[in-house]
Amino acid sequence: MTCFTRRILPAVNAELAAASAATHRGDAAMAFNHLERAHVLGQASTVLHVRVHWHMFMWGLRQHSLREIFGQMLRLAGAATKTPFGLIPGGNTGGSNVSPVRPMPIPAELQRLIESARS
Numbered sequence: 001m002t003c004f005t006r007r008i009l010p011a012v013n014a015e016l017a018a019a020s021a022a023t024h025r026g027d028a029a030m031a032f033n034h035l036e037r038a039h040v041l042g043q044a045s046t047v048l049h050v051r052v053h054w055h056m057f058m059w060g061l062r063q064h065s066l067r068e069i070f071g072q073m074l075r076l077a078g079a080a081t082k083t084p085f086g087l088i089p090g091g092n093t094g095g096s097n098v099s100p101v102r103p104m105p106i107p108a109e110l111q112r113l114i115e116s117a118r119s
Contacts, residue, residue, distance in 0.1 A: 005045040007117035012042040016055060028063055032095065035059060039094030040110050049079040049088070056094060071096025 015038035022031035035056050042048030053076045060068030078100055082088065091104035098104070106114065 004117050011113045012038050012048050036093035043088050046083040049083045053079050068096050
């Protein structure tokens with residue numbers, strides 16, 4: 001596990017836990033919002049990037065969203081094969097509602113966590 005992965009892991013885990021809590025409350029939209037935040041935080045780590053896309057895939061299954069299921073299948077393959085080479089679109093939220101290659105602005109609070117994990 002890289003230093004970045006170890007350092008960003010608590011923040012990613014917190015977002016995944018918040019997604020799980022939202023799911024248990026029946027708030028699918030909030031759950032996906034937390035998954036998107038986890039994606040932004042962990043996408044520079046292959047293991048975390050793949051893990052978050054797996055959670056998004058499972059969200060798609062629970063929501064019976066064919067678009068999300070198939071979109072996440074593509075993104076799982078991309079995360080596993082492209083992340084090790086640094087081929088990630090920074091800030092991309094990871095859902096099938098956005099292009100998998102589109103860079104996006106990173107919210108300030110997430111950017112601070114990422115920068116702290118990199119130093």
